Amino acid sequence: MIIKQLSVFLENKSGRLHEVFDVLGASNINVSACSVADTSEFGILRMIVSEPDKAREILKEKLFSVNVSEVISFATPNAPGSLSKTLQILSNAQISIEYLYGFSIGEKSFIALRCDNAEKAVMEFQRHQMELISASELYKF
Amino acid sequence: MRREIEKRLKIKAIDIYGLSEIIGPGVSFECEHQCGLHINEDHFIPEIIDPDTLEVLPEGELGELVFTTVTKEGLPIIRYRTRDLTRLNFETCACGRTLVRMNKCTGRSDDMLIIRGVNLFPSQIESVLLEMDETTPHYLLVVDRVNNLDTLQLQVEVEDRFYQDKISELQALRMKIQHQIESATGLSVTVKLVEPKTIERSEGKAKRVIDNRKMI
Known part of the structure; x- marks a missing residue:
């Protein structure tokens, strides 16, 4: 089926990936699948989460740049x-x-x-x- | 860099200073002792001023170099501010010349950067970023020197909707910004997209430039 996926733009900085999962975990959002695509300067974290719209709002509040794709x-x-x-x-x-x-x-x-x-x-x-x-x-x- | 050139080319490298508003290269030059640049005082009168108060500073003080031309007829200039920071040395040189010597310039009194010999004002970068829909005016220029060559990196935040899922589009955006800046300034630049709200916001004058070059 077509499902919503969140993509988060991340700079290559240590600890940044952890911060994303930390924020989601604290809000009781489960990550069912994820993958990180990396380039020399930045990475894109793609993930399937239990409540995509809520997760998007929470991450946005924490100033992450989040995109929803299918x-x-x-x-x-x-x-x-x-x-x-x-x-x-x-x-x-x-x-x-x-x-x-x-x-x-x-x-x-x-x-x-x-x-x-x-x-x-x-x-x-x-x-x-x-x-x-x-x-x-x-x-x- | 000078030592490297001298070693590889087996020559003595002599520093020459000038600016196109006066005559271009040849306003001052080093002698074989390489200990400051003799200003051709029979043509140009140098003064060192405080860039803020515009007062002339005592001998040997660091300040902004100002020139008055004595012999130019077409476009004479009086107390022309070069924006270059240096100091003057009035002692007689080991070579015997009594012309005043200026030190190698240590910087600028405005925010102009000289990158690979090309003059760059951060405002030039800013106007490119303001013109593009994708970019924000939140940026930082990082200047460095790698293998004796200046490098210029632009860190920039882009508008939220342009942080895409597709890497190819993000790379294309990077190249687009790079290209726009290169055609506006004539300088090659590496663009680094950074996360939103990560460039330091400051009240008053923003810090737009980090210059990691070690000046000799």
């Missing part, structure tokens, strides 16, 4: 070749991937993915009976 969350079997099959669906539909992050545990792999056409990607996934993960499932903790 990603697709889905699961694939934790087996060789399964991600390749998934990405094949997108490339056949001419959808470009901007980035993705995820990991596997037990029988499943969980992926958050950003592409240039989220609606179309979801339709393609549904057509191929892929397992999409809803926001309510993800935000639970």
Whole structure:
């Protein structure tokens, strides 16, 4: 499903990442998934949190620059070749991937993915009976 | 830097001072003893003033260098303020010349920076930032010297909506700011995007420049 993701612009300064999680933890917001993209000067923390709108407001109050964007969350079997099959669906539909992050545990792999056409990607996934993960499932903790 | 040039080129490097408002290079020059620049007093009368009170300072004091031209006919200037800070030495030089010597300039009496020989006022940077929709006028210039060359870094906050999720767009924004500044000032600059509200706000005159260069 299409779910909300928070992106936080961070300078490369020690302790800055910790401050984000500190603020969220103190407000009882759970982080379900996260990834940091780094460049030489700054990083972007992307994360899926239990209450994205509230989390955004809280971080803004603390002067973090926060952006909400949409990603697709889905699961694939934790087996060789399964991600390749998934990405094949997108490339056949001419959808470009901007980035993705995820990991596997037990029988499943969980992926958050950003592409240039989220609606179309979801339709393609549904057509191929892929397992999409809803926001309510993800935000639970 | 001078020592490095002398060593690598096996030459003696001589410092020459001048400003285009007077005649360009040649207002003063060092002799073989390299101990201050002899001012061509038969053409230019130097004075050192206090940049705030404009009073002439006693011999040997550090202050702003002022020139009056004696022989220029086309564009004579009287007590022209160079904004360069230095001191004058009236003793006879080891070379025998009695012309007054000025020290190498230690700085400026205004906020002008000289970067790789190019004059830069922080206000030039500010007007570029004010013109762009993406940037705020909250910035800091960091000047340094790496391998004998001046480097200029601009740290700037951008408008909130431009802190994007996409790195490619942030990099493109960096390049855009860099390009605008380069075309406005003729200086290459490294732009660093910083988080909102992290550039120090100050009441009164803001601190816009950190100069880490060690002047010899």
